[in-house]
Amino acid sequence: MKLLMKIQKEIKTNHGVALKKTMLTFSVLFMIGLAIQAQNVYVVDNNQGSGAQYTNAQTAIDSAAVGDIIYLQPSPNNYGNINMTKALNIYGIGHIPELNSGQVATVGSIFFRSGDASGSKISGLNISNIYLDNTAFNNHNVVIRNNRIGYIAGNSTTSRANNVIISGNYIRNPNFNAIDPYNSQNWIISNNLIEQPNTAATWSTLSRFNSSVLFNNNIVLTRQNGNAGNSIQLFNNCSGTQITNNIFLFTGTDVENMNLGSNSALNFQNNLTYSYNSTLDNLSGTNNIDDTDPQFVNFNQNASLNTTSNDYHIQTGSPAEDAGTDGNDLGVFNGTFPFSLRGYPTELPYLTDFVIYNNILSAGTQLNINIKASANINN
Template identity: 55%
Template sequence: MKKLLFSFVFLLTISFTTLAQTVRYVDNNTGAPNSAGLNYSTIQAAVDASSAGDIIYVQPSPNNYGNISMNKTLHIYGIGHNPVLNAGQYAIFNDIHFLASAASSTISGLNVRDFYLHYTAGNNDGILISNNRIRQAVRGNNSTGYSADIVVSGNYFQNNSHYHINNVNSQNWIISNNTFERSSTGSNSYIFYRLNNTTVLNNNIILTRQNGDGNQSINIFNACSGTQISNNIFIFTGNSVSNMNLGGNSALTFNNNLTYSVTTVLDPLGGTNIDDTNPLFTSFSPNNSLNNTTHDYTFQGGSLAINAGSDGNDLGVMNGGFPFNVRGYPTELPYLTDFVIFNNILSEGTDLNINVKANANNN
C-alpha cells in the first residue's frame, strides 16, 4: 500500500503554447522532482535552460525562490498571489532583474519584492507585469532608450513606506487596473516617484492611511512631471488630510478621478473629477486590506463612478471589463477551483481517482 502526497498546481497543459515553446516547471518544495526532464528546483536553472519565448510555471511553496536574472524573452507564471487552493500558498520571490534582450516577457501570478528594468545595454521594451503582489516597486531605466512600453496591470502593491512605481527615465509606461495600498501613517510616504509626461496612470485604486502634516497635506506623488492621471479612485483613511499637495511635482493633470476621505473633508480637485464622494463599491471595508477577498470593486447602483471615466467606462480597476481579480490569477491561464483525491492510499497498479475543476480566465 502506498500513500500519495501531492503538491499540485499545473496539471493542466495550457492550450496557447506553440510547437516553438518549451514549458518548464519549477518546484522547490521538499521532495519535489529535482532537475528531471523539464522539472527544476531553482528558478534560475530553469531560466538558464530556456530559449527565448519559452514558458515557466512556478509551483507555490513556503520557500522563497530568491532572485531571477533574465536575458531573454520568457513567460513566467505562478497560480496567483492569493489563491483559493494550496492552502493559500503562492510562489514568492525577492528581485527580478531584466538584463538584456528580455523584451516582451511576461511575469504573472507571483509574489515579488522588486522588479528592476535597469539594464542599459539591451532591449527590455514591451514587458508585461500583471496580477502579481509587489511588496516594494517596479523600477525603470536611467536611459530614455531602454525599458519602454512597459505595462503594469492587475497587480496589488502594498508596503508601509516604500514607493511602488519609479519610472526613472523610461518612456511610455501604462500603469493601470492596479491596487496600491500605503500602510504608513507618515505624511511624506509617497507612492509614485519620477513619473514623466509619457506615463499613463489610469483606472487604479489608491488607498492610503497617511495622516496629514501641519497643513493637512500628504505626499502621494514625488518628483513627477507632466503625468496624465485619469479614472483612478483615491481613498484616504488617515486623520487631518485635506489634500495630497506634498512632493516636488510639476504639471500633473487630474481628469475623471474620484476622491474619498473616510474621516475628513478633502479639498476639491475640481474640473472633471468627482470630489470627496463614496465610490459605493459592491463590497468594501476601508479597514481591510485592498486584496481582501470579500471586496468587490464593481459598483452599487447610484454610484457616481459608473461610466464616469474619460473613456465612458467605470472608474477604478474594473474599467472596460478588465479581468481584475483580488487573488491575482494570471489572465492567460485557467484557475483551479477544486481538486479532490478520492483514494490517496492505494495498491500498486490501482487507478488514482481525481476530480479537478477549473474556471476559464479571460484572455
C-alpha cells in the same frame, strides 16, 4: 466559461501511497493550460521531493530559449532573486489562490540587468521588487500583470525600458515610492490596487512619473496622516502625467489634500477622491468627483486592499458608475479589463475545486480525481 474534468491516473508503486493535493494540482494545471502552447515549458518546484524538472528558478531561466515558459509551482520556500537574460514568460498560480492552502510562488527581486529581455511577461507571482534599471541592455515591452509587488523601478535613460505595461497587480510598498519609472517612456499603469500602509505624510508612493506615463483605472489607498498643513505627499517629482479614471482613498487623519511633493502640470481628469476620516479639498483638473464615497459592492477600509472579501465592482447608482472618460465605471473593472483580486494569470486556467476520491492507493490501482477550473481569458 467553466471547465469540468475527471482525470484518472494509474499510480504504480511497491507500497500504498497517501497523495497530497498540492503535489498534483499544478501538474494538472500545467497540462490543461500549457500543453497546447508551442513554446517549451519548464516547471520549477522547490518543494521537498517534488520531482519537477527544476528546483532552482534561475537554472531553468538560464536553460530556456527566447519565448519559453517558466512555471513556478507554489511553495513555502522562496525561489530567490531572478536575473532576466532573455525574453521569457514566467507564471505562478496567483498571489491569493483559493486552493493549495494559500501557497504561492514567491520570488525576491527580478533584475532586468543581464541581457535583452524585451517582451517578457511576469504574471501570477509574489515579488519583492522588479528592477528595469540596467543601462547596457534594452528591456522594452515588458508586461507585469496580476502579481503582488513591493516596488517597480524604471531606467535612468529614455531608451532602455520603454512601453512597459503594469496592470492587474496588487502593489504595496511599506516604504516609499512603490512605482518609479524614472526616465523610462510610455509606461501604462492601469487597473492596479496600490496601497501605502505607512502613515508618514512625506512617504510618497508614486514617483518620477513623466509626461509619457499613463496612470488610469487604478484604486489607490493611502493611510498617511496629514502634516501640520493637513497635506500628504502621494505623488513626488512627477510632471505632465495624464491621471484618469482612478479612485483615490484616504484613511489617515487631518488630510485635506495630497499637494506635498515637487510635482508640476499633473492632469487629473475623471478621478474620484474620498476620505474616511477627513474633509478633502477639491482635486485640480476636470470632471473629478471630490470627496465622495465610490460605493463599492463590498469594502473594508481598515483591511488590506487585497482582502478577498472586498468587491471593487461599483454599485448601481454610485457616482463612479459610468463616470470614466470612456463612459465606463471608475476603478479596476473599467471597461472589459479582467481584473482578478487573487492575481490569477489570464493565460492559464485556475482551479476552483479539487477532489481526490481515493487518496490512499494500493499498487496498481487508479487515482480518481475531480477537477473544476475556470478557463483562461485568452482562450
